[in-house]
Structures are given as structure tokens and as C-alpha cells.
Amino acid sequence: MSVMLHRILRPALKQAQLLSAIKNKQQLWRHETLVSASSACDATIRSLEDCLEVNYGGAPMWFDYVWLRDHCRSDASYNSSTNQRNLDTASIDLSIRPDNTTVQDGHLVLTWPGGHVSKYSLSWLAENSYEKNKQSTIQPRILWNSDTYKKANIPSAKWKSFMSCDDEVKNFLQNYLLYGIAFVDDVPATVEATEAVTQRVSLIRETTYGRMWCFTSDFSRGDSAYSQLGLDRHTDTSYFQEPCGIQVFHCLKHEGTGGRTLLVDGFYAAEKVRQQSPENFELLAKVPIRHEYIEKSENHRNHMTGIGPVLNVYPWNDEMYLIRYNNYDRSVINIVPHDLVRRWYVAHRELTNELRRPENELWVKLTPGKVIFIDNWRVMHGRDSFTGLRQLCGCYLTRDDVLSSARVFGLQA
Numbered sequence: 001m002s003v004m005l006h007r008i009l010r011p012a013l014k015q016a017q018l019l020s021a022i023k024n025k026q027q028l029w030r031h032e033t034l035v036s037a038s039s040a041c042d043a044t045i046r047s048l049e050d051c052l053e054v055n056y057g058g059a060p061m062w063f064d065y066v067w068l069r070d071h072c073r074s075d076a077s078y079n080s081s082t083n084q085r086n087l088d089t090a091s092i093d094l095s096i097r098p099d100n101t102t103v104q105d106g107h108l109v110l111t112w113p114g115g116h117v118s119k120y121s122l123s124w125l126a127e128n129s130y131e132k133n134k135q136s137t138i139q140p141r142i143l144w145n146s147d148t149y150k151k152a153n154i155p156s157a158k159w160k161s162f163m164s165c166d167d168e169v170k171n172f173l174q175n176y177l178l179y180g181i182a183f184v185d186d187v188p189a190t191v192e193a194t195e196a197v198t199q200r201v202s203l204i205r206e207t208t209y210g211r212m213w214c215f216t217s218d219f220s221r222g223d224s225a226y227s228q229l230g231l232d233r234h235t236d237t238s239y240f241q242e243p244c245g246i247q248v249f250h251c252l253k254h255e256g257t258g259g260r261t262l263l264v265d266g267f268y269a270a271e272k273v274r275q276q277s278p279e280n281f282e283l284l285a286k287v288p289i290r291h292e293y294i295e296k297s298e299n300h301r302n303h304m305t306g307i308g309p310v311l312n313v314y315p316w317n318d319e320m321y322l323i324r325y326n327n328y329d330r331s332v333i334n335i336v337p338h339d340l341v342r343r344w345y346v347a348h349r350e351l352t353n354e355l356r357r358p359e360n361e362l363w364v365k366l367t368p369g370k371v372i373f374i375d376n377w378r379v380m381h382g383r384d385s386f387t388g389l390r391q392l393c394g395c396y397l398t399r400d401d402v403l404s405s406a407r408v409f410g411l412q413a
């Protein structure tokens, strides 16, 4: 392993060591004094040197004492009407330990030096334990290839009910979260109606391309999207430090041939790489890559750059949450040492091969009335070359607000 690769991978190795240290703790502590033990509501509590061990629901969990004090839900520490912390965390003695520990009526009750009492329901603790969360996914997803997506037979939402019925929006969002794409049909073929549909879901993210944009092959901007060329699968705005979360397309008009839309589930392909070659997956998740958009025309001047790995993974549970893949907009590789570069190209090739498998390609012809929402952090899009007048409108949405809408509906995101 090269020195640099080592340096890049070291944090991950450290984390792995940390994890096994955490696992071993249970054994280390077996010989320690049982400071206090109580059992009620099938919970057993042990006060250990630096944390509290709670056995509840079959598996042990460990809670650091400072964490417990910081997460006190009493009125003095926490405002439960605004869901905000009142407590000044910096005022906690970092070697704090409770004087008394008991379990009453499904709650852990701690009395701290000075007399402050904290109460936590055991189910809340279980829900918020590291042990539970390292095994949970933040956003459940169904990864797909063309066949499995088609077989799932996901219904499109319909304009009329979408505009009037919250349940229709909720179902739509559930499909969107699971598959990374979702459709609304029967939408009037206008920019205004497209805007109205997107506003049922979220806020529009204004970018250099505008708020609602409407584009055709007129080279009005310095980008190949504004041509009749075919475009290979890619994610958009990879040159933003935070790429746009959602892309909305509505084809208002096409008098000509070609111009079908290509969709590929990037996470499906990346998971294949993870299974086949974990070391290549790791490279794609660690090596920083720059994307860039430089535009210098009469009416537009832009110089955007965004730096980040191709794959972004949550460190505690290895769940993927963002893929940046745009070979057109990928910039010069100059922040990667030479002995890593070739390996990165090998890893990139493996991902590309997976993304290009014909069985992973879902082709749809967007027609007036059909609005598509694409998770631009997961699903790639592209298009056939085309002839004739083809007019597409759409916008980008702010990811935070789409996910917020979903959570307000009670969906997991």
C-alpha cells in the first residue's frame, strides 16, 4: 500500500480499531466492580468507570456520562416545545458521574452531584444508542436495474390529486425516497404548471441556470446540455460544493427524433463495486475529485468548483448518500499523488463498467404532461442525441426541504 493510500485510508482503519475496541469493552469490563445493578422493565443497568451499560431489549448499550448529562430532557436542560437545548454543554464537568442510578417505570433516573435529576425513557435511549444506529439506515432504499424497476410497477402521481391531496404527495415522496425517481402525469405542458407541481414538494433552488429554466439546443449557455448531442449518464452540478439534491424535468415539446432520457441507479452500480472490490469502493469514497464549470460568454461568467469523492458514505454505518459522477465536468486531477492516480482510474473504470451495463439502463421518453423528479445525489441521467425542436423545462430543488417535507409526512429520510 502506498504511503498516500495509507494516509487516506488511515482514518478508516482507526475507526475500525475504535469499533473493535468498543466491542471488546464488554469483555474488559466483565471483571470490573458492579457499582450498581438494578432490574425493572427487563432492563439491567451497570455503572462502569466511564459510562453506563444498559441492557434493554436483548442487547447491551453504552452511554457516556457526559453524553447523558448533555441529553437530559428536564425543563431546565431542554425546551421540549422548541426541541432545543437549554443547557450550556460547556458547563458540564467532563468527569461527571451520577450519584444515584435507578430504573423506574420504564425510565432511567439519574441523580447528579448537586442534586439535579435526569430521566430518560428506556425506549428513547434504545432509539438513540450508538449500537442501534450503527445498524440502522438513515434512508431505506430499493436499488434497481431496468428490469426490477419496471417489475415494481410504481404508479405515477396524477396532476389533479397531486395538487389537492396530501396523501398523493406522501405516496409520491415515498416512491421518490425508495427509488430515487418519481413521476407526476397529466401536468399541463407549461412552465407555470411545472413550477406549481414542484412547489407541492419543496422549495426551488435557484442557480446560475435560473430558478425555473426552459432550455433547448440553442447554445445559449456554455454547456453541452444546450445542444442536440447525446449525453452519457451523469449527475448535475457536481461542481457545486453541495450538488443540487433534486432535478425536475418536463419536456414541453419535441418535434423530431431521438432525445430519450436515460436513467441509471448509481447506488446499485456502486454497491456492485463494493461487493466485487472493496478496495476500489474505498478509493472512490476517499480520493478527492474536483469538478468545474467555467463559462465565459457575453452574458454569463461563471467559475464553479466542487471537491469531493465520487462516493460519499456515512462513516458509522457505511451507508452511501451521495455520488458525484460527471465525466464532462470532472476537472484536472492534481490533488492526488501519482501512485494513487492509476488505482483511482481502475476503480473509476469498474464503476463505469457497472453504470454502463445495458441491464442497468432505464430509458424513458419524456412527453408533455410527464414530470420527472430525479434524486441527483443517487440516480444518473443522460439522453440520446436528437433532431428537431426539443424544449425542456424544469428546476433544481433544495434537498433539505424535500427531505423535510418527507419527514413531516412521517416518512424515514
Ligand SMILES: C[N+](C)(C)CCCC[C@H](N)C(=O)O
Residues within 6 Å of the ligand: 209, 213, 215, 223, 224, 225, 234, 235, 236, 237, 238, 326, 328, 329
Ligand atoms: C439543467 N440545465 C439545463 C439547466 C443545466 C444543465 C447543466 C449541465 C452541466 N453540465 C451539469 O451537469 O451540471
Ligand SMILES: O=C(O)CCC(=O)C(=O)O
Residues within 6 Å of the ligand: 225, 231, 236, 260, 261, 381, 382, 383, 392
Ligand atoms: O436534455 C436532456 O434530456 C437532459 C440534459 C441534461 O443532462 C441536463 O439538462 O442536465
Ligand SMILES: [Fe+2]
Residues within 6 Å of the ligand: 225, 234, 235, 236, 381
Ligand atoms: Fe444533466
